[in-house]
Amino acid sequence: MSLAAEAFVSQIAAAEPWPENATLYQPLTEDQILLSDCASSLAVQAYLRMCGLPVQVVCRANAEYMSPSGKIPFIHVGNQVVSELGPIVQFTRAKGHSLSDGLDDVQRAEMKAYMELVNNMLLTAELYIQWCDDATAAEVCMLISRPRYSSPYSWPLSNVLAYQKQWEVRRKMNAIGWGGKTLEQVYEDVSQCCQALSQRLGTQPYFFNKQPTELDALVFGHLFTILTTRLTSTELAERVKSCSNLLSFCKRIEQTYFEDKSS
Amino acid sequence: GKRPMTGASETWQLPVWEFVLVPLLLHRLTKLTGSDKYVDHVVQWCQVTSGLKMAAPDELFCWEGDWGLPSVSTDCLVVLAYAQFAGAPLKLRKISNPWRSPSGSLPALRTNQKETLSRPSDIIIHLRKQKYNADYDLSAKEGADSLAFISLLEEKLTPALIYAFWIEPKNYVDVTRRWYAEHLPFPLNFFLPGRMQRQQLEKLRLLRGDESLEAGEELEKEMYRDAAECMNLLSQRLGSHKFFFGDSPSSLDAYVFGHLAPILKSKLPNAKLQQHLKSLDNLTNFCTNILLLYFPRDGRESQKTTSQPEGADFDHVPNKRRKQFLSALVALGAMLSYALLTGMVSIQHVQHEALEEPPDLQHIGPHEEEGDG
Structure with a gap:
């Protein structure tokens, strides 16, 4: 989101309360959405539920092209559209809803750092496994990512769009130095990241003690999606399962924020 | 040298x-x-x-x-x-x-x-x-924190560094391109700086997922805001400690030093990042401390080289004296050979005289000495 737009949004946002008809857009859950998008979307949903802000989830095949930043998910609140977790957190703070106000400076620094850890390692690993992994390209990329990504489109366009997406992700991997990594190294990174999160969490219910923060929402979004999504190999989920406190953390958030609402 | x-x-x-x-x-x-x-x-x-x-x-x-x-x-x-x-x-x-x-x-x-x-x-x-582990003393939680803060640096500070050194037009032309053009060897200095800039621009585009990236005030503000926030977070985390974890430096200290030292020491015309960093005393001291403790030689060299060009600030070229001397030599050689070739100076006459006179001297010199011996 551009700075001018952001300043505008925060000014306007402060004036208006959270409306009842707020909507969150994401791709079709059944046959289109990919692991990484699903994780980001779930993180935003968890965050909004933790804040106690009601939002209606709407699935659209062209959600990616509707989003102002080209990224999923985005929310439509009143007459404003905001995409991705970071800007959404700022947006809700401007409206007076925040989860991290109780933290001191050092804790806030650590929270931001761990959020970047998740973006930098887990999200990148998800993208790598979806689009770049050569060894199982015949599996994940060919059998899952490409058909799902291009499912709403008809034949020539579907191939073009899927190739375009794959090419873009591969270029990104090369730019950040992940191009030369093997699948095993990527799994190793995921393990390292999970262990770091697990160490940080320890025996606390949430990362910063009793109250959930946006970090908890982000971690939950990614780990829960990895645990519940069926890929051709279960290796990714296995790496997460090796940290038992993260498993119970996911279960706790699911029970607290997702189950009673649906029942 | x-x-x-x-x-x-x-x-x-x-x-x-x-x-x-x-x-x-x-x-x-x-x-x-x-x-x-x-x-x-x-x-x-x-x-x-x-x-x-x-x-x-x-x-x-x-x-x-x-x-x-x-x-x-x-x-x-x-x-x-x-x-x-x-x-x-x-x-x-x-x-x-x-x-x-x-x-x-x-x-x-x-x-x-x-x-x-x-x-x-x-x-x-x-x-x-290979058992050279600077993180040996860290607890598991400190190791996790290191990983998190390194990610923070890579996500928030790296784009701003790329922008400040390679994209901001004045900084790139006056400092970065100039430095590489002066230091790269002869044929490379013409095209490598430009190619490196294109690679960095491409990297920044991909990092931000923004295809139509252009140097401009808005992009700059946005990136510098992220970088400033990142520096604030690091400064808060460091507090009044000497290093991030205890008394000895670890890999996180190496990463922070690597990202902040160029901001602190470079002399960019557009130095907003440097101004912000200088306002955070503990991070500034952190960098200068590491330079003093672990790279004392480079610090001294810089003092020498920076005090020299202050007087004659124009074009700082490495090995200036030697190059000046060599070019003077080459010019002299060219002038002499031109003079010889066109016959302005004729060497034959001189040689003739030189051949005529020495025999007498030689006769006198060595013979007397031999006679003494």
Whole structure:
């Protein structure tokens, strides 16, 4: 989101309360959405539920092209559209809803750092496994990512769009130095990241003690999606399962924020 | 001249006779050539001839230093700092030609198994496996924090660094392109800076997922805001400590140093990042401390070189004197040969006279001496 737009949004946002008809857009859950998008979307949903802000989830095949930043998910609140977790957190703070106000400076620094850890390692690993992994390209990329990504489109366009997406992700991997990594190294990174999160969490219910923060929402979004999504190999989920406190953390958030609402 | 190596190679053990011979040889070579780039070759030669069965140290290729830094590149600084913190005996090659590196990019580590590593994290992992571990004392939670803050640096500060050094037009033209054009060898200096800029721009585009990225006020503000926030967070985390975890530096300190030192020491025309960093006293002290403690030689060199050009600030060229002398010599040679070829000066007459007179002198000189003897 551009700075001018952001300043505008925060000014306007402060004036208006959270409306009842707020909507969150994401791709079709059944046959289109990919692991990484699903994780980001779930993180935003968890965050909004933790804040106690009601939002209606709407699935659209062209959600990616509707989003102002080209990224999923985005929310439509009143007459404003905001995409991705970071800007959404700022947006809700401007409206007076925040989860991290109780933290001191050092804790806030650590929270931001761990959020970047998740973006930098887990999200990148998800993208790598979806689009770049050569060894199982015949599996994940060919059998899952490409058909799902291009499912709403008809034949020539579907191939073009899927190739375009794959090419873009591969270029990104090369730019950040992940191009030369093997699948095993990527799994190793995921393990390292999970262990770091697990160490940080320890025996606390949430990362910063009793109250959930946006970090908890982000971690939950990614780990829960990895645990519940069926890929051709279960290796990714296995790496997460090796940290038992993260498993119970996911279960706790699911029970607290997702189950009673649906029942 | 600068010595293209530090630390490790000086600690190699040599047989006794070489304690006498090697310094003599080096002394002669440095006198003859006016530079001590032969130190490396001689040490290598000694190692081979003396038949010492010592594991050759890994070789680290890095960009040259300037502005009082051991290297101008963030990635090189990270690796150099980590190697110093961990006390790893690396053979350091500071070069200004990426094509001479085994991977074609810098930094690069050539291990003694002839493997080549180029990502800083891979190099650090390799050193850790060789038991040079600066993170040995960290608890598991501190290790996790390191990982998180390194991610924070890569996500928030790296884009701003790329922007400040490569995209901001005035900074790029006045400082970055100029530095690389002056330091790269002859044919490369014409096209490599431009190519490096295109690569960096491409990297920034992909990092931000923004295809239509253009240098502009809005982009700059956004990036500098992220970077400033990141520096604030680091400053809060560091507090009044000397290093991030306790009294000894770890890999996180190396990463933070590598990202902040270029901001602090470079002399960019648009220095907003530097201004912000200078307002955070503990981070500024953190960087200068590491420079003083772990890279004292580079600090001293910079003081020398910065105090020199202050007077004659125009075009700071390395080896200026020697180049001036050489060009004067070449000009003189050209003038003389022109004069000779066109016949302005004729040498024959002079030679004739010179041949006529000396015989008399020679007759008198040596003969008398022989007679005395």
